[in-house]
Amino acid sequence: MQRRHFLKTASLSVAGAAAAPFVSSSRARADETYTWDMVTSWPKNFPALGTGANDFARRVEQLSNGRMTIRVHGAGELVPALEVFDAVAAGTAEMGHSASYYWRGKVAASQFFTAVPFGMTTTEMNAWLYYGDGQTLWDEIYAAHNLKPFAVGNTGPQMAGWFKKEINSLDDMQGLKLRLPGLAGEAMNGIGVSTVNMPGSEIFTSLQTGALDAADWVGPYNDLAFGLHQVADYYYTSVWNEPSAVLEGTINLDAWNALPEDLQAVVTEAARASNLAMYSEFAFRNAQALEALVNEHDVKLRTFPDDVMAALYQSSQDAIQRQVDDDEESRRVYESYAAFQKTVRPFSDVGEYAYLKSRDNVRD
Amino acid sequence: MQRRHFLKTASLSVAGAAAAPFVSSSRARADETYTWDMVTSWPKNFPALGTGANDFARRVEQLSNGRMTIRVHGAGELVPALEVFDAVAAGTAEMGHSASYYWRGKVAASQFFTAVPFGMTTTEMNAWLYYGDGQTLWDEIYAAHNLKPFAVGNTGPQMAGWFKKEINSLDDMQGLKLRLPGLAGEAMNGIGVSTVNMPGSEIFTSLQTGALDAADWVGPYNDLAFGLHQVADYYYTSVWNEPSAVLEGTINLDAWNALPEDLQAVVTEAARASNLAMYSEFAFRNAQALEALVNEHDVKLRTFPDDVMAALYQSSQDAIQRQVDDDEESRRVYESYAAFQKTVRPFSDVGEYAYLKSRDNVRD
Incomplete structure (x- = not known):
């Protein structure tokens, strides 16, 4: 597959050229627009996963005030479900939404960024990504494949x-x-x-x-x-x-580097907001669906x-x-993952777990 | 206290006037700038709470590409720690960062938006705010006090x-x-x-x-x-x-209504991103601090x-x-809260709680 020249979708308006002295240099690019395709591993509009990808795209469009548009494609529309990684790396699409452990045959260490058996909960995982070395390691490993990864959603704990x-x-x-x-x-x-x-x-x-x-x-x-x-x-x-499963956004590194700094911030924070939103939605919708399944x-x-x-x-x-x-890469990632889990688990135990036990004990 | 005229801090540049036809009407206001004061109930830069307020302000500045600046003030700098609600309602500051249960003497129902004993976990609470009636009820109740509320952080489970x-x-x-x-x-x-x-x-x-x-x-x-x-x-x-404690952002309703739609989206999504970021930070820092306290x-x-x-x-x-x-308002809020907890808890039990139990059982 051939890499596309991402800037071809950008346009520069007269307003951009008229930038006043008080605006920063990136403000001077305020009217360049970006249109991206996002390929996904989910059926179009699939509950929470597909709609979560849509919500991320909507957030980017709103936060950028229309300067950046992401067109979301269901599995099989542009590329098959399990070819998202390759397609984004090659530039067939600027972005993908999938799960990193699907690429284990290609990048063994990728699985530690989705879910680990008996591993970290969603909250512990987010702490590793945002406040531990998780994101840095993920960035390093994916950069070798011409990709910039983000957590763009989490299913929370999955059933067995x-x-x-x-x-x-x-x-x-x-x-x-x-x-x-x-x-x-x-x-x-x-x-x-x-x-x-x-x-x-x-x-x-x-x-x-x-x-x-x-x-x-x-x-x-x-x-x-x-x-x-x-x-x-x-x-x-x-x-x-899967005590937690991270949904990954992958961005072609050339497309990422072509974004001005403020739109990189838009993508970064839209991803973080979508990460929480999807997890919250799953907590509610899973509960409703569980009730229907059982009753x-x-x-x-x-x-x-x-x-x-x-x-x-x-x-x-x-x-x-x-x-x-x-696999040396896996060793490096898992050392960080396991050390972080060892650090955070004692507070999960006296915090969330202690609470869930006492709520259970006083059940009416 | 007297309400300030919020638009006095806004300026309109020549670039705004030169808006090209393809930009939306709100794009035409793209060079109006907004500078807000945010009063808080925490010492300036206090771990996670004060720095979380700073992080929210940074996100707003980045996402707006400098069009919106929020100056964060520690407790006592502009107003005392427990006068944030009144100060923001009156317009002494455009925004506050605090916890809603501090205002129980004034708005009894406010406490249901921070923490309820034996109530919802952080994940359940976020689900209520984002996918249940939580945010709508909070908006209604605070609008009567000239305020727009947001969740801007969460401590996660608090110690007793x-x-x-x-x-x-x-x-x-x-x-x-x-x-x-x-x-x-x-x-x-x-x-x-x-x-x-x-x-x-x-x-x-x-x-x-x-x-x-x-x-x-x-x-x-x-x-x-x-x-x-x-x-x-x-x-x-x-x-x-406090199985979960929401940190609230309060915005003076006049200041909120004076924001263009895209900056309202910036504040909304920066709040959501900050909500997750603070919770993630607490999971890590609490664990480190617990280790130090005990050992x-x-x-x-x-x-x-x-x-x-x-x-x-x-x-x-x-x-x-x-x-x-x-209190009729409390009745209305708690009915929604309790019904939502009843809905989501069975999935928390077979999801997060079931996992924490099995991780505990197989402990090496």
Whole structure:
């Protein structure tokens, strides 16, 4: 794919040339306009993920007062769902919205920027990105691929997925065909499950035809939208695989560097605002969808038995260790990630966790 | 106090007049500039709270490309810490940064927009503000006081506070003089404690002189900054009073209405970005400070015994009920708050809480 010349969409008005002395040099460019394409891994307008991409684009347009427009494309419209990384790196589109662990075959360390089994919660993850080394490491690693990454949303804790049969022991997991991406998929492979990745839109049919026995997608809101309760009865709670999942915005580095400083700030802060907005929306919509799944669709909520949890924990640690041993970039990122988790977890324990326990204890 | 004429700080440049036809009508005002004063309830540059106010101001300046400047003032510089609401309503300053429960004597319902004992977590609260009726109700109630409110930060879960003596039973609470604002203060009064509110900067001396036996301030980061560990040995975990605490930005409604639409968007999204940034910063800095308090300063971490927790829960419900019975505005807000909590909590339980439990169970 050929890189486009991004400035071709910019125009310079007479007003820009008339800039008065009190305006800064970047103010002098105040009438250059930018129109970007954003390719995504989600169906157009897909709940929270696709609409979250739309909301980000709307924020950029409002904050820039119309100087910057981002055209959002659903999966398959310009490029397939799982080709977002390559397309943005090559400049087919200026921006993408996806999840970094989809690129693990290409950039192994990318998975630490989405979700780590038994890893950090959403709040801990945001703290690492904004106040730890997370963003700096992510920038460094993606710069080698001509990309600038941002967190542009978070699903919050994801459910452990849909299973056609109830899981009563580790034996019941043997040989199951499960859709589960990233490190968690590796960990499942380590306990005898056979995992694959595929775009969310293919999960329903794969469960229906028996190509899959089980599937993780996101959580109640998105899973209900795909109708997964129609093809599997057992729904496992959020216990291990994705305590948080960052949605990534990727920006072609040439396009990023061509933006004036104030529009870089617009993109940066629109991303931060969208990060919170999506997480907040998921907290609400997941709750509404969970109620519908349990009370209207008779879904059976379950959690994994202790032997499965113990095996998954050990297998997760092993999968991480293998990756860290194999890949210097992964080692560097995980060292930072693990050290940060060790730092922040004690406050999560006496803060959020202590509160949730006491709210549970006094339940009427 | 007299209202100022906010547009006196605006200037119109020649570039604005030269606006080309393709720019929107609000673009035609692109060179009007706005300079606001923001009064706060915190010492200037106070960790996370004061610096969070600074960060919000910086975001507004960057996003507006210098068209809007907010001058941040510490408590007592223009007005005292607990006069922010009145000062902004009257137009002494265009904006304030504080906490809504400080105004309970004036607007009883305001406390539901900061923190509710045994109430919503930070994530649930943000969901109510952004996707439930929270912001709409807050807007309505504050509009009667000539104010437009925003969430501009959140402390996350707050600790239950500092006690000079260990609490081993409900009896030990009798007659204690405790600094604790809002509904939680009411609840403490209901179990035999005597609560007061005072600015954070006065807590250290009050504990030292014995005017206070105990004090809640925020959490490890802010409490360490005030040196509270030097005047009390026992530090109680985050179990009941402020599972989340919203920091409020208040804007004089005339000043708000005088902003062009794009700068209203700048303020709105800078507030949302700052909301997440402060919460993320607290997660990290609280953890660092907790480590220092426990390991360097030998602070004793404690949680309340069961009889105290049970009494606090009942007393909290009673305090809320009294307020709802007394005040129509409070009834309306709390009905929305309580219904939203009831909706979102089941997903918090199978999501965040289920994860924190399983991470705890597999602890190495």
